[in-house]
Amino acid sequence: xxxxxxxxxxxxLSQIDLYVDTIKIINIDRNKLKNDILANMAFxxxxxxxxxxxxxxxxxxxxxFSLQQIEDYIRDHFNCDYQxxxxxxxxxxxxxxxxxxxxxxxxxDPLRVDTAPDYTCIYGVDVAKGxxxxxxxxxxxxxxxxxxxxxxxxxxxxxxxxxxxxxxxxNLSKQMNIFLTINCEYK
Numbered sequence: 001x002x003x004x005x006x007x008x009x010x011x012x013l014s015q016i017d018l019y020v021d022t023i024k025i026i027n028i029d030r031n032k033l034k035n036d037i038l039a040n041m042a043f044x045x046x047x048x049x050x051x052x053x054x055x056x057x058x059x060x061x062x063x064x065f066s067l068q069q070i071e072d073y074i075r076d077h078f079n080c081d082y083q084x085x086x087x088x089x090x091x092x093x094x095x096x097x098x099x100x101x102x103x104x105x106x107x108x109d110p111l112r113v114d115t116a117p118d119y120t121c122i123y124g125v126d127v128a129k130g131x132x133x134x135x136x137x138x139x140x141x142x143x144x145x146x147x148x149x150x151x152x153x154x155x156x157x158x159x160x161x162x163x164x165x166x167x168x169x170x171n172l173s174k175q176m177n178i179f180l181t182i183n184c185e186y187k
Contacts (some may be wrong), residue, residue, distance in 0.1 A: 022156045102167045120160060132152045
């Protein structure tokens with residue numbers, strides 16, 4: 001008869017969570033969001049007027065019913081699935097012309113960590129099929145410089161910790177790709 005050995009006590013001290021889903025059930029007026037983002041791009045309604053700032057290419061987005069539907073859907077489903085309530089802090093739109101990509105960045109200001117968002121959500125407003133990928137960089141203990149690549153699609157959202165460095169890859173299509181980004185805290 002074999003004697004059962006004691007099991008090892010395991011504690012997970014840190015992990016990187018990444019959530020990917022598509023908005024189902026409700027119909028989002030993505031044309032309204034697209035037009036709002038393009039209008040603010042045309043009128044240069046930017047989050048930052050400093051051309052050296054990462055947020056110089058981030059365009060303000062006005063409140064709309066479509067925006068509220070997205071935020072409500074994500075908040076409700078995230079709460080049901082993961083028991084965390086996401087509270088939007090800041091939202092903006094980005095437009096990537098053919099052959100353009102985003103900067104590699106995160107959403108944390110190292111001088112203001114106390115007011116930093118917990119999660120960032122990227123939503124595909126108008127994305128050509130197979131044209132761009134979301135790329136998140138991360139370290140896995142001794143394996144440094146790892147990355148995760150997710151093809152971007154219309155009506156799809158990706159939620160990840162705001163501390164993670166990420167970018168949107170080069171737009172391989174002949175159309176503009178338009179995205180909505182929302183920074184959130186959780187309760």
